[in-house]
Amino acid sequence: MTDRWALAPAEDGGAEIAPLGPDGLLAGPVLWEPDLATAVRARPEVARWVWRSTAEVYPRLLAAGVRVERCYDVEDAETLLLGHEGRSGEPRSAAAALARLRGGPVPPDPPQRAAVPGSQSSLFEPRPVHVPLPDLVEVYAEQQRRHEATDRPERMRLLTAAESAGMLVAAEMNRAGLPWSAEVHRRVLHELLGERYAGGGEPRRLAELADEVSAAFGRRVRPDLPADVVKAFAQAGIKVRSTRRWEIRSIDHPAVKPLLEYKKLYRIWVAHGWSWLQDWVRDGRFRPEFQAGGTVTGRWVTNGGGALQIPKVIRRAVVADPGWRLVVADADQMEPRVLAAMSRDPGLMEVAGRETDLYQSVSDRAFSGNRDQAKLAVLGAVYGQTSGDGLKNLAALRRRFPKAVAYVDDAARAGEEGRLVRTWLGRTCPPAARPGGDAAEEAGIPQDDPAETGTGPGSSSGSGSEWVPGYASTNARARGRFARNFVVQGSAADWALLLLAGLRQACAGMAAELVFFQHDEVIVHCPEEEAATVVAAIREAAETAGRLTFGQTPVRFPFTTAVVECYADAK
DNA sequence: AGTTTCGGCGCC
DNA sequence: AAAGGGCGCCGAAACT
Numbered sequence: 001m002t003d004r005w006a007l008a009p010a011e012d013g014g015a016e017i018a019p020l021g022p023d024g025l026l027a028g029p030v031l032w033e034p035d036l037a038t039a040v041r042a043r044p045e046v047a048r049w050v051w052r053s054t055a056e057v058y059p060r061l062l063a064a065g066v067r068v069e070r071c072y073d074v075e076d077a078e079t080l081l082l083g084h085e086g087r088s089g090e091p092r093s094a095a096a097a098l099a100r101l102r103g104g105p106v107p108p109d110p111p112q113r114a115a116v117p118g119s120q121s122s123l124f125e126p127r128p129v130h131v132p133l134p135d136l137v138e139v140y141a142e143q144q145r146r147h148e149a150t151d152r153p154e155r156m157r158l159l160t161a162a163e164s165a166g167m168l169v170a171a172e173m174n175r176a177g178l179p180w181s182a183e184v185h186r187r188v189l190h191e192l193l194g195e196r197y198a199g200g201g202e203p204r205r206l207a208e209l210a211d212e213v214s215a216a217f218g219r220r221v222r223p224d225l226p227a228d229v230v231k232a233f234a235q236a237g238i239k240v241r242s243t244r245r246w247e248i249r250s251i252d253h254p255a256v257k258p259l260l261e262y263k264k265l266y267r268i269w270v271a272h273g274w275s276w277l278q279d280w281v282r283d284g285r286f287r288p289e290f291q292a293g294g295t296v297t298g299r300w301v302t303n304g305g306g307a308l309q310i311p312k313v314i315r316r317a318v319v320a321d322p323g324w325r326l327v328v329a330d331a332d333q334m335e336p337r338v339l340a341a342m343s344r345d346p347g348l349m350e351v352a353g354r355e356t357d358l359y360q361s362v363s364d365r366a367f368s369g370n371r372d373q374a375k376l377a378v379l380g381a382v383y384g385q386t387s388g389d390g391l392k393n394l395a396a397l398r399r400r401f402p403k404a405v406a407y408v409d410d411a412a413r414a415g416e417e418g419r420l421v422r423t424w425l426g427r428t429c430p431p432a433a434r435p436g437g438d439a440a441e442e443a444g445i446p447q448d449d450p451a452e453t454g455t456g457p458g459s460s461s462g463s464g465s466e467w468v469p470g471y472a473s474t475n476a477r478a479r480g481r482f483a484r485n486f487v488v489q490g491s492a493a494d495w496a497l498l499l500l501a502g503l504r505q506a507c508a509g510m511a512a513e514l515v516f517f518q519h520d521e522v523i524v525h526c527p528e529e530e531a532a533t534v535v536a537a538i539r540e541a542a543e544t545a546g547r548l549t550f551g552q553t554p555v556r557f558p559f560t561t562a563v564v565e566c567y568a569d570a571k
Numbered sequence: 572a573g574t575t576t577c578g579g580c581g582c583c
Numbered sequence: 584a585a586a587g588g589g590c591g592c593c594g595a596a597a598c599t
Contacts (some may be wrong), residue, residue: 227596296587334583485589489588
């Protein structure tokens with residue numbers, strides 16, 4: 001009985017398929033089917049489809065009304081395996097993997113293409129790169145061996161499986177779209193911004209605020225031009241380095257209030273205003289292009305539409321279909337819970353073993369009940385705060401939760417020293433650039449300034465401590481912060497992928513659809529009568545994901561759930 | 572004229 | 584006193 005099959009779109013529009021054996025190699029002849037959907041539909045017993053790229057194959061299957069239970073995305077796995085092997089700079093296409101296997105010239109990856117509003121085509125390839133099925137299977141079998149060669153094969157297998165599942169979820173979400181009421185959206189815009197004027201200029205409310213700002217300065221000022229605002233403040237005798245909110249906020253000047261209001265509304269106008277509505281909403285659905293595994297940490301990104309930055313006021317436009325509901329579920333304090341599970345800090349595991357507010361519990365133990373301080377300290381530890389009140393709070397946190405803080409401190413040190421840093425399941429943060437590799441820089445990892453590196457002992461602080469590569473660089477500290485955050489944010493993303501996979505399976509027999517995912521928050525659109533089942537499925541999937549990811553752990557992963565007709569009504 | 576970077580802010 | 588992770592998006596500014 002074969003449960004894994006490989007599938008490759010053929011150049012004639014058909015599909016090549018073949019069963020795979022336990023070793024991942026071909027276990028039968030390569031068959032031909034006239035199209036992808038026919039090939040899959042005829043084989044409901046297949047438990048996992050192995051293919052080159054989910055983004056290439058799955059939207060076409062969904063368009064034909066065909067879903068699959070599981071898949072294995074060879075190119076995604078290649079990315080994760082290369083990263084784990086410390087080779088993140090190398091091309092990750094199946095063709096490149098094959099070339100490496102056979103010792104031929106390795107083709108570079110095709111460039112990514114920008115998003116087009118309303119389009120639903122896949123993101124990664126301008127045109128599909130055909131890889132014949134036997135070649136694909138060869139790469140796959142080798143990948144199976146590479147999983148076994150890692151230090152934690154079971155975790156690596158879980159990681160690639162989870163991320164492949166995430167790709168299925170993303171494709172399904174892209175197809176479903178987020179229910180969106182253009183009418184409500186327009187009403188919100190009108191309430192906030194006033195009427196639009198002909199010619200596409202600022203709406204009434206923004207024009208009024210700009211006038212107020214100008215009146216306060218005594219001359220014409222365009223509040224959307226930082227340079228203009230800085231100059232205006234200077235003329236009023238106030239030096240500001242920028243026009244950021246936190247810097248402007250505390251200034252005592254009559255222009256400040258309308259200026260801050262302008263900036264808030266301007267942002268909504270340009271990023272989620274009428275033209276956004278025109279570009280991104282069709283037939284009652286907002287269709288962003290969700291991209292699983294779009295970041296180094298494993299968080300998703302969306303391409304176009306700013307789906308992960310929908311302002312709270314605009315969420316009023318997310319409205320369920322008649323008779324349907326939105327189940328909005330938000331993981332409670334996910335990152336410290338993940339840190340507790342990873343570090344096995346006894347104190348933090350104890351507070352994370354409850355479903356009650358974790359920050360309150362931490363504050364009771366280490367901050368005399370001051371929840372805000374506790375939250376800042378925890379987030380500071382995770383984000384790498386290195387100065388200010390945060391340092392004092394961090395010291396208090398370290399006294400009570402030493403193993404937890406040591407866990408992120410170790411990651412930070414590894415990052416500073418340019419070593420590989422991994423999430424719990426083995427997703428790997430590229431190290432600082434070495435000669436011949438530039439993947440880390442492309443991925444946004446802080447790099448050494450060439451002028452600062454390679455200078456050896458004596459060039460840094462002069463402390464006399466042992467010199468380590470990169471430590472002399474100021475960017476080494478930034479890399480440390482990156483790594484510190486990476487282990488927590490990335491491991492949380494590992495867990496979230498398994499949550500999504502479980503929830504997707506639970507929804508499989510229902511009309512319910514996953515329609516939104518934002519790091520630690522998920523929205524399911526379902527008929528009213530399914531809502532209670534969906535709520536239970538989320539709780540179940542969260543605990544299962546915790547056990548799968550971290551093994552035996554007392555840490556709980558509670559969700560706050562709300563069954564609503566409008567997203568804005570959740571919590 | 573077209574392309575890239577910057578500043579600022581939205582979300583987690 | 585300033586201050587710390589991950590992203591995307593927009594218009595303006597800076598560039599070619």
